[in-house]
Amino acid sequence: MELDxxxxxxxxxxxxxxFPPRWAAAAAGFREGMMEAGLAELDLSYGEGARHRFDLFKPEGQAKGLLVFVHGGYWLAFDKSSWSHFAQGAVEAGWAVAMPSYDLCPDVSIAEITHQIARMVPVAAEMVAGPIHLAGHSAGGHLVARMVVPGLLPEAVAARVKRVMPISPVADLRPLLKTSMNEKFKMDxxxxxAESPVLQQPLEGVEVIAWVGGEERPVFLEQATALGEAWGCDCVIDAGKHHFDVIDGLQERDGRMITRLLG
Structure with missing residues (x-):
């Protein structure tokens, strides 16, 4: 297809x-350590499906708030088990981190995945007091951006969302109609x-920070900057980073990404 x-x-x-086996191994090691410390709750349910589960990683003492991280994979691949270690920076900074799995295309539509994440966030929010921040990578960047469009989250939960960081997001889904992936997305x-954040507007009072690697494919730089322009938000271009290592900053408590994400 034209844009494959x-x-x-x-x-x-x-x-x-x-990268994928390295992520999986690092994630398993992080989970094991958090479980040994009594700071993890795994496979918490937010729905009836087998993949409607999330892991919650907690800091020592009272959490400052809740960070929800949503993984990518073009809505076609992965689950929460490959990404646990990316909670490290936020946990060390005193935040609880929830990481969900969700159903994948073509079993469900992208719109249904959006609504699954919208059902998951309130469940995690009931478990952790304080502000809610959202981050997601690639397809996950799309999903967290959608969470701050009015009407998806319950009002009481939406009022707690203070910051969202779509990392290398797919913010305009229309170009995907010209990829062979759409055989599984089945979008018109x-x-x-309807699923493109660039054609929508975020809730008032939510700070949005788009983030993208400087060495990413041109379309991902275009996607991130388009979101920044549409939403009037910052768009950070992380020099030297590509699509797979741009999220490494989530592991660094005092790094630039965590500092911008958590404040």
Whole structure:
């Protein structure tokens, strides 16, 4: 299809095939340590489906608030088990971190995945007091951006959301109609428009920070900057980072990404 190459990340990242097993191993090690410390609750339910589960990682003492991190994979791949270690920076900074799995296309539509995350956030919010911040990578960036569009989250929960960071987000889904992935997404133009944050506006009072690697594919730089322009928010271009290592900053308590995300 016309835009398959434009949206291909791994083909342009050296050693791309090594990233998923490395993520999975690091995530398993982090979970084990958090469980031993009594600071993790795993496979918490937010719905009836087998993948409607999230993990909650807690700091020592009272949490400052809740960070929800939503993974990517083009709505087609992965689950929460590969990303646990990206909670490290926020946990060390005193925040609780919830990480959900969700159903994947083509079993469900992207719109249904959006509504699954909207059902998950309030469940996690009941478990942790204080402000709620959201972050997501790639497809997860799309999903967290959608959470701060009016009408998705219950009002009481939405009022607690103070900051959202879509990282390398797919913010305009219309170009995906020209990729072979749409054989699994099964979107038409109306579907793509309805799920495109660039065609919507965020809740008032929520700070939005788009973040993208400087070495990403041009379409991802375009997607992030388009969200920044549409929403009038900051768009940070992280020099030297590509689509797979741009999220590494989430592990660094005092790093630039965590500092911007948590304040």
């Amino acid at each position: 190459d434009a949206y291909a990340n791994g083909a342009y990242i050296e050693g791309a095939e090594a 133009d109306s579907d793509a428009r």
